[in-house]
Amino acid sequence: MREYLLTLCVTAAVTYLLTGPVRKFAIVAGAMPEIRARDVHREPTPRLGGIAMFGGLCAGLLVAAHLSNLGKVFELGSEPRALLSGAGLIWILGVLDDKWGVDALVKLGGQMIAAGVMVLQGLTILWIPVPGVGTVSLTSMQGTLLTVALVVITINAVNFVDGLDGLASGMVCIAAAAFFLYAYRLWFGHNVEAAAPATLFAAVLMGMCLGFLPHNMHPARIFMGDSGSMLIGLVLAAGAISITGQVDPDLLYQQVGGERNAVQTMVPVYIPLLLPLTVIAVPVADLLLAIVRRTWNGQSPFAADRGHLHHRLLELGHSHSRAVLIMYFWSALIGFGTVAYSVHSASVWIVLLIVALSAVGLVLLLLPRFKPRAPRWAESFVPPRYRRRAVAAPAALSPAEAAAAADAAGLHGATAVGARADADAVAAGEREPVPAGLHGATAIGDRSRFGHARKISSPR
Numbered sequence: 001m002r003e004y005l006l007t008l009c010v011t012a013a014v015t016y017l018l019t020g021p022v023r024k025f026a027i028v029a030g031a032m033p034e035i036r037a038r039d040v041h042r043e044p045t046p047r048l049g050g051i052a053m054f055g056g057l058c059a060g061l062l063v064a065a066h067l068s069n070l071g072k073v074f075e076l077g078s079e080p081r082a083l084l085s086g087a088g089l090i091w092i093l094g095v096l097d098d099k100w101g102v103d104a105l106v107k108l109g110g111q112m113i114a115a116g117v118m119v120l121q122g123l124t125i126l127w128i129p130v131p132g133v134g135t136v137s138l139t140s141m142q143g144t145l146l147t148v149a150l151v152v153i154t155i156n157a158v159n160f161v162d163g164l165d166g167l168a169s170g171m172v173c174i175a176a177a178a179f180f181l182y183a184y185r186l187w188f189g190h191n192v193e194a195a196a197p198a199t200l201f202a203a204v205l206m207g208m209c210l211g212f213l214p215h216n217m218h219p220a221r222i223f224m225g226d227s228g229s230m231l232i233g234l235v236l237a238a239g240a241i242s243i244t245g246q247v248d249p250d251l252l253y254q255q256v257g258g259e260r261n262a263v264q265t266m267v268p269v270y271i272p273l274l275l276p277l278t279v280i281a282v283p284v285a286d287l288l289l290a291i292v293r294r295t296w297n298g299q300s301p302f303a304a305d306r307g308h309l310h311h312r313l314l315e316l317g318h319s320h321s322r323a324v325l326i327m328y329f330w331s332a333l334i335g336f337g338t339v340a341y342s343v344h345s346a347s348v349w350i351v352l353l354i355v356a357l358s359a360v361g362l363v364l365l366l367l368p369r370f371k372p373r374a375p376r377w378a379e380s381f382v383p384p385r386y387r388r389r390a391v392a393a394p395a396a397l398s399p400a401e402a403a404a405a406a407d408a409a410g411l412h413g414a415t416a417v418g419a420r421a422d423a424d425a426v427a428a429g430e431r432e433p434v435p436a437g438l439h440g441a442t443a444i445g446d447r448s449r450f451g452h453a454r455k456i457s458s459p460r
Contacts, residue, residue, distance in 0.1 A: 011207025050227025
C-alpha cells in the first residue's frame with residue numbers, strides 16, 4: 001500500500017505543479033475558445049489542462065517502475081506500456097482538438113486507433129464471466145472489437161460529463177478510488193496477480209485527478225479540455241479492461257473457495273459489455289440519454305447541446321457548486337455501494353443503506369422544487385431565499401421624481417442626461433416608468449430584464 005500511496009502522491013504533485021505553467025502556455029498559444037451557447041462559464045478560460053495530466057501519468061508510471069513490488073508489473077506484462085502508448089496517441093489528438101478543433105468523426109477514428117494500439121500490445125479482453133453460463137472465451141476478433149468498443153464508450157462518457165468546473169475530474173477520481181479498492185482486494189485479498197496492473201492504473205488515475213482539481217474547482221482557472229477528458233477516460237477504460245477480461249475466474253474460484261463465493265466476488269464485473277458499471281454509471285447514463293435525445297430530435301449524436309444531467313441540475317435551481325456535489329454524491333453512492341455489495345453481498349444492511357442514501361440523494365436533487373421556508377427564529381441563520389419575509393420590489397418613479405433624484409444624487413455626464421431623457425420620454429407617453437436607479441446608460445442594459453423599456457404604441 002505504501003508504494004501505491006507514493007505513486008499517487010508523485011502523480012498528484014507533478015500534475016499540480018505543471019498545471020500553472022501549462023495555463024500560461026495555453027494563454028500564450030491562444031487555446032482560449034470563445035464562449036459557446038451551451039457553456040456555463042462566462043469568461044474565456046484556457047484549456048490544454050491535459051498536458052499537465054499526461055505529465056503526471058508519465059511521472060507516476062516512471063516512479064512505479066523503479067519500486068520493488070510495483071516494478072514487477074512492468075517486468076511480467078506489457079500492459080503499462082500498452083497504456084502509455086494509447087494514452088500518448090489520445091493525448092496528442094486532444095491537444096490538437098483543444099487548439100484548432102477536430103471533426104467528431106476524426107476524433108472517433110483516433111479513439112479507435114488508440115484502442116487498437118493497446119490491443120496490439122496485449123491489453124485486451126480474453127474472456128468474460130457470464131452469470132449462469134460461466135467463463136466465455138473470446139476469439140481474437142471478438143476480443144479486439146469488444147475492447148475497442150469499451151474504450152470508445154468510456155472516453156466519450158467522460159468527455160460528455162465534462163461540462164462544469166471540477167465535475168469530470170472529481171467524478172473520475174471517485175470512480176478510480178472505488179475501482180482501486182476492488183482491484184486491490186482481488187490482488188492482495190485473493191492473491192490474483194492479474195489484478196495488479198488495474199490497481200496501479202487506478203492509483204495513477206486518482207493522482208492525475210487530485211493534482212488537477214485545485215486548479216479546476218469553481219471558478220476554474222483552467223479546463224482540462226479534450227486532451228484531459230479523453231486521457232482520463234482511456235486510463236479508466238484500461239483498468240476496466242485489464243481486470244474484467246484478464247482476471248481468470250477459474251483461478252478466483254480456487255482462491256475464494258467455490259463457485260458461489262466467486263460469483264459474489266465478481267459482481268462488479270458481471271456486465272463488461274456495459275463497462276465495469278458501477279464506476280462510470282452516471283457518465284454512461286448521461287451519454288446514453290444524450291444519444292437518444294439528439295437522435296430523437298434529428299440531430300447528430302455528436303452535436304453539442306444543453307441537455308446533459310449537469311445542465312438539468314442548473315435548470316432545477318441548483319447552484320454550480322451544489323450541482324457538482326450532487327453528481328459527486330451519486331457517483332460515490334453507485335461506485336462504493338457496488339464495491340461494498342461485492343464484499344458483503346449476503347448482508348441485507350448493505351442494500352438497506354444504499355436504498356436510504358438513494359432516498360437522501362433524491363431529496364437533495366429535488367430540493368429547489370420544495371422551496372422550504374425557515375421558521376422565524378432561524379431566519380438570521382439561513383440564506384435570504386429561505387426566509388419568509390418578501391423583499392419589496394423597487395417602486396417606479398414619476399418623471400418629476402426621477403429628474404429630481406438625478407439632480408439630488410449629483411448625477412453627471414451620460415448618466416444624468418439619460419435620467420432626464422427617461423423622464424421626458426415617460427412624460428410624453430413614449431415609454432413606461434423605470435425602477436429607481438435605472439436610468440441612462442444603466443437602463444440600457446436593464447430595460448429588457450425588467451420589462452420597462454417597451455415603447456407604448458399609439459392607437460391607430
